[in-house]
Amino acid sequence: MNWLSKPVRGLLLDITGVLYNSGEGDGVAIASSIEAVKRLQASDLKIRFVSNESSNTRAKLAAKLGRLGFEIQEEQLFTPAPAAASYLRQHGLRPHLLVHPGVQDEFAEFDMTDPNCVVMGDAEREFTYQNLNTAFQLLIKLDRPQLITLGYGKYYMETDGLKLDVGAYAKALEYACDIQSLVIGKPNAEYFSAAVADMQLTIDETVMIGDDILSDIGGAQKAGLRGVQVRTGKWRPQWENHPIVTPDGIVDNLAEAVNLLLAQNAA
Template sequence: MNETRPVRGVLLDLSGVLYVGDSALPGAVEAVHRLRASGLPLRFVTNTTRQPRTRIAHKLKAMGFPIAENEIFTPTHAALDYLQENGLRPHLLVHPDLRAEFAGVDTHAPNAVVLGDAAGDFNYDSLNAAFRLLMEGAQLLALGDNRYFLEPDGLSLDIGPFKTALEYAADVSARVLGKPAPAFFHQAAAALGCAPTETLMIGDDAATDVEGALRAGLQGLLVRTGKYRDGDEERIDAQEPLVQNDLPAAVEWILGGC
């Protein structure tokens, strides 16, 4: 059981755990400050692909969170590394605000499709263009596999449904570069200086955050905020997760000796 394992480093999801929209969740800023004061190393992992990391850091600072840009892990940077290491030229099906992150990357004669949360840029023409490249042999690289996320006005579709549609149509399997890919969790844990088994992932997404972390050998804690819905913890197959009502309760549990 997770309760018997020491926690020496903490990974935190952002949207739904620290904030929703442009508002910090109750007690979340103070909870992050408490973790800082405890001396536990922290990193912040997100599958958000509608904003570059600089803008995410600015948003967090405006809400009062003591988080530096280099503490934030996004799948965009994993994608950039993967493209360079494998000599791939991407066709970008991503949010317009994220395109600047790929400045300088060779996109001539694409041999890969990079799929992010393109929001309003998801339409028949954009999906069909990606489909045709996949049918010609391009790799499908997904920046995440989330089904949906919470916005101030309700739940919205995320990358996962569009990834599944392209996989089905082109009969391919995507390489996921963000959560729940084990390599993404392991990279973040390594940045903490911790082994995966010593690292606790806190998230509001039962599948992508918590089950993904558990399958990668980390500990997982699900909070009942953000996109959480009643019974989500029962859908986790990897092992029984830890569950707390919110981030302040999770921090209380951690600092109380786990």
């Protein structure tokens, strides 16, 4: 299906690899995406930025995107850490955190003295030998080990190359403990649906744009959305004949998608 064959009233946008590439400091903006987001914000389209970013609180993420040149409201951001905190609260869980220091504030309310689950995000340099073994030792001694992950990505692009993402480390702990993770974030259909509902739109009216063919495009399609692949971020040429996922559209970058979409909506 062509992604523009039905009307589009809302967009879900991935952040890393679509707006900017992560790396030292704030990372590097994809230049044409700054102008593209400006045009979207000035249009009638509703937007949510649906990310598995787990290195920052929403407030810090909005500020960081601001420094990179993107005008984004905190309320337009969808990230897994607040969703995980909500899950912990509902289930009376006490987490051991293996997360990036920048996102720990989202979990400030929890008692962590006697943890009964592990919450793992993209901890980046915190994925040390010691920290992985500490999380493992905690899980293996629980009667019902529970590993909650903020997203489940394979890898992501930093300015100095590809890096293993939280899903890879989750696989290590799952194998060692004979468990399955509870994934909060993309590619879970519930996560996409919640972002669509927050815009007060329907699945049919909404398009997801991302750089990860499995987590962004495949996940969105499972939720019933159209999924558009950008050729930026972690995109790889061989994905254009991917054995599992066929995007509803492929564009060079966010700017091309926005050009096509706004031209169609103006017609």
